Amino acid sequence: MSTAIKIENLSKRYKLGLTHAGSVRELVNRTASRLMGRSSKPSALSAEDPSRVDSDGMFWALRDIDLEIPTGEAIGIIGRNGAGKSTLLKVLSRITQPTAGRIELRGRVASLLEVGTGFHPELTGRENVYLNGTILGMTRTGIRKRFNEIVQFAGIEKFIDTPVKRYSSGMTVRLGFAVAAHLEPEILIVDEVLAVGDIEFQQRCLGKMDEVASSGRTVLFVSHNMATVRQLTERSVVLKQGSIAFLGPTEEAIDVYTANNRDVANDSxxxxxxxxxxxxxxxxxxxxxxxxxxxxxxxxxxxxxxxxxxxxxxxxxxxxxxxxxxxxxxxxxxxxxxxxxxxxxxxxxxxxxxxxxxxxxxxxxxxxxxxxxxxxxxxxxxxxxxxxxxxxxxxLDSGVxxxxxxxxGAIHLPTPIVTSRKSLESYQ
The missing domain is CATH 2.70.50.60 (abc- transporter (atp binding component) like domain)
Structure with a gap:
């Protein structure tokens, strides 16, 4: 069986304090806090995982990752927050460069890591489809053949010529996934962003990822929801403190992940x-x-x-x-x-x-x-x-x-009860 992804001795480190910068907005917020005399919250990782911090204040988000993924396999990547999942996907997606190590990717890579990844907010949905297809190495003719299928899958026909900056987060995710999955990438990388979609769209996404994997292409799927990981993958990687703790059947991987969480939960x-x-x-x-x-x-x-x-x-x-x-x-x-x-x-x-x-x-x-x-x-x-x-x-009963x-928010409030309703002849 051919290999789609080969990773050797992959490591990535950041200057502590910029470990999870995440976005320009977060960087600006931290800078503003310092200027106003407010101290920003220290990284929880630096306190929890001191072994990942060098004497010079460098934090190892990933360390010595070795992984080989065959072509046509859907593989899960699971682990606690801060385990290195998002960093690994960003390195594989060429969003960030590794500090050390080597990566071989055989084929085009399409990634959906966060809402709006790869979209230009000032361009319309239509223009972004063609832009992303071109980045993936597709010809304009090839994109045109898949265009209607992409728009229909995303369910945004009425808004395809509207600038993406006016889309809701759900609309942006739907279009982003539709582009990533339909423009025939050999490797599809999907983070937890599918949680933004509605139930019916989730069902279509899982079906599409199954279809992509069964057609001989490779899927990397990150999720905290074990039911979804079980549904989509047969093998999974468990990341712990920036290193691989387990690679094997998904059921066994979930057991390892649960045991790791239990150790943390019962820690003093x-x-x-x-x-x-x-x-x-x-x-x-x-x-x-x-x-x-x-x-x-x-x-x-x-x-x-x-x-x-x-x-x-x-x-x-x-x-x-x-x-x-x-x-x-x-x-x-x-x-x-x-x-x-x-x-x-x-x-x-x-x-x-x-x-x-x-x-x-x-x-x-x-x-x-x-x-x-x-x-x-x-x-x-x-x-x-x-x-x-x-x-x-x-x-749900439907399996979704x-x-x-x-x-x-963090709390699911009670369903409101409509106590009265009346028609107003006029409203000033």
Whole structure:
């Protein structure tokens, strides 16, 4: 079997602080924050993975990647946020250059890594189709033959002659995927951007990727949704801290990924009151469920073990939840207090119901102390960056994964009820 992608000793490093610059907008925001005297949040990766940071402040996003992918295979790439997935795809797509190593790509590469990749906002949809086709090495005649099929697949016939800057994110993704999949690339690289599409479009995309792979072309697919990875791929790569932790059957890869997440979730996190928690100490924080993937609306059950060193009395647990990007989602305090005895260990069970969390990555900061949200809370001990978990999109009866746009937020609010409706004769 021929090889579509061959990677040897691939490494990529960045100057710390620009590790995940991501976009010009983010760079401008950070620069403005510095000018206004506000310090930007340090990279979580530098704290979590010190082994990836050199003495000169260089961060290794990828290190010593060796990978060979046969022609015609759909392969999944999975891993935690910051594992190096997006960096690997950007290097393969020639968006960024590797620091070291060698890559062989046999055939044209089409990539869809983020909304609007490769599109010129001032050009119309029609003009962007021809522009992208030309970049892929297609002739104008070849593009013209596929043009109607592309527009129909994207479902934007009425807007094809409108500048792309006026498209919604969903329209942009639909056109971007249609172009990437229909202009006959030998290698198709797709990131999680399909989550922006609607259910019917997702179904067509998965069918199209199956069609691309079965026609002898190669698909690389990155996703945090294991149901989709299972549906599309037979083999997967697990990335961990910039290196390959596993390469093999997708089911086994998902087991490895889940085990890695479980290790992170059950880690003690970073203690914020070292030396101050002499009275009560948090000894262990774990999910009761032996997994770190939770379905939408599934309750979270947490076991907390605390040790009372010099304190007898009542205490409460407080939790603050953060989204994977560090944005706080909300806080809560245990309603019931827990009676603690000096020189004693206590196991506390916490259950969070009706969270209505949107699909995505989350983690906690957990404290034990006295007081409440009304009178104030005095911490005995606090552990941050603990209990990392994923909320996954549900799979509908049709087999399609339900969507959730990142712009919709971290909470799925209740469905509003229309309490009244009346026709107005005139409105001033």
């Amino acid at each position: 996190g970073r203690r914020q009151m070292d030396g101050m928690g002499e009275r009560v100490r948090l000894e262990s924080i774990r999910f009761q469920k032996n997994d770190t993937f939770f379905e939408v609306d599934e309750p979270l059950i947490i076991d907390v073990v605390s040790r009372s060193l010099e304190y007898s009395g009542d205490a409460r647990i407080s939790l603050t939840m953060y989204r994977g990007d560090g944005a706080p989602v909300g806080s809560c305090f245990s309603r019931e207090s827990v009676s603690l005895q000096a020189n004693n260990t206590t196991k506390i069970n916490l259950q969070l119901n009706d969270l209505r969390l949107a699909p995505g990555s989350y983690y906690f900061a957990i404290s034990i102390g006295t007081g409440n949200h009304q009178t104030g809370f005095v911490d005995f001990d606090c552990v941050t960056d603990v209990l990392h978990f994923e909320v996954v999109r549900p799979v 994964v339900a969507i959730w746009h990142n712009s919709w």
